Amino acid sequence: MSVVSSLSDERRRSLTSVYDEAVRGKRRRLILFLAVVVGLAILAGWTADVRLLALAENIGRFTSYIGRILPDLSFATFFSDVAAWYWDFGGWLGLLVETLLIAYLGTLLGGLAAFLLCFLAASNLVPNAPLRFAAKRTLEVCRTVPEIVFALLFVIAFGLGPMAGVLAIALHTTGALGKLFAEVVENIDMKPIEGVRAAGGSWVQAIRYAVLPQVLPNFASYALLRFEINVRGASVMGFVGAGGIGQALVTAIRQFYYSDVSAILLLIILTVVAIDLGTERVRHRLIGLQGAH
């Protein structure tokens, strides 16, 4: 304390003023930042036609909606209530399996296509710039157009049904995985390739014996992560008629079969959580394998 008070008045004043100036500058920046955020929010609210009063009115409708979709379960007749809630369990289970198969096949086909394209898009393997550019742009377009848009087009071209969903997911997956795969390939150690080439191996042999062993664990891990995402994607493919559990959900929501909505939602959530937990295990093991190498 005595040390602080022994500062001369003048020195203390100059220190305080420097400190105040720094704090004021920071506060000014914060206020400016908040003003920009709030200003944009007001502009966006005006563009998107947001009425907060409507929200206040509708919050009650949301809670009552939640109340209506919840099943009527009582302890006395618990099992028969659950049976009534899941009256179409067999049918929904079939649709869930269909959803998982759509996700699986979409991930597999998309993963194969991405696997073939990623080597062309990697700058360390393909010195031909136009070819690389073409591969990269193709992947980018596949990635940026949402899968549901592909599904809308494919439903018209290939007819209603899960095949359109599979192809839509496969195309989007090609773009998403192709980019990730290419990044993995660009980060590999180049020395094994030089070794294979020096021993007289061709480009394909270099990929097989020098690149693949380095990248496969990462590829598998990314593909599993994508499978997780695709299960979610496949669950809404039915909204546009491209197969899966979404079909049943959209019918239940549009026709106001309230308890069906919660039953199907619960099935979807449980499936997604189960898939997440399962793939997370496998992915950790894959990455562990790679670390052990």
Place this chain on the structure above:
Amino acid sequence: MLISPQDLQRDAEAALPRLRQQHAALLSNRAQANRLLLGLVLAGGLALFAMVWLDFSLVRVVTGLGRLAGFAGMMFPPSTGGHLATYLQSMAETLAIAYLGTLTAAILAFPIGFLAARNVIPNPFVHFGVRRFLDTIRGVDVLIWALIWVNVVGLGPFAGILAIACSDFGSFGKLFSEAIETADRKPVEGVLSAGGSALHGHRFGILPQVLPVIGSQVLYFFESNTRSATIIGIVGAGGIGVHLAEQIRVLEMQQVLFLILMILIAVALIDLVSSRLRHAMIGARANS
């Protein structure tokens, strides 16, 4: 004395059988090959099963591809069909949906992130419960949320904002709490030892560490929400997707291509701006 290459090769070939025999276990990879084969057979079998279950047929693929080629031909040149003003307004609406949805989710998830962080709330029941709650919300796709909100508040962009806010709320809560959990404890100890309260510890010890992380995550989600906001219109929740779905249904392919190009350009622009901002933020964190 030099050995000729021919001699060298002859010697090596002569030694090969002996080496093969001595190190049989090392050189044979039969077990690995068998495992790989088994995996491939399983994956291929499941794929075949899926194709049968999902009603794949070569005829449909071929006719479908033919029809797609027809669509592709009809797409050129892209045209606005005289609706440029409407489309631009819808694009603005899409961006507004993404912005407000992300902002709402971030503001709501901020306190939840603290609740779900192990080092802030040591009670395992609280953060376990909050985590599972967030997982449940995350398990529902944004299109499903949009469909539900359309039912509640009616058609329009407002339902889209609420849908994006809901689905991001789950992701943000999880990411924020992880950022808070990985924060360094030492600044908090410093604040506490200087006589600060627990609240001061969070405010001056943790918050400055996590804000740049949170900021960059919010920006990243804004990017991805721009993509989501372009499609929630398919179920009637506002934005450019309304027009896209409609033009696809009536096969106005020139306008479809125009809309897709518009989306691609808008998404690319947002990506560019937000990745700049994110790098600036992370740079600021690295410097401080």
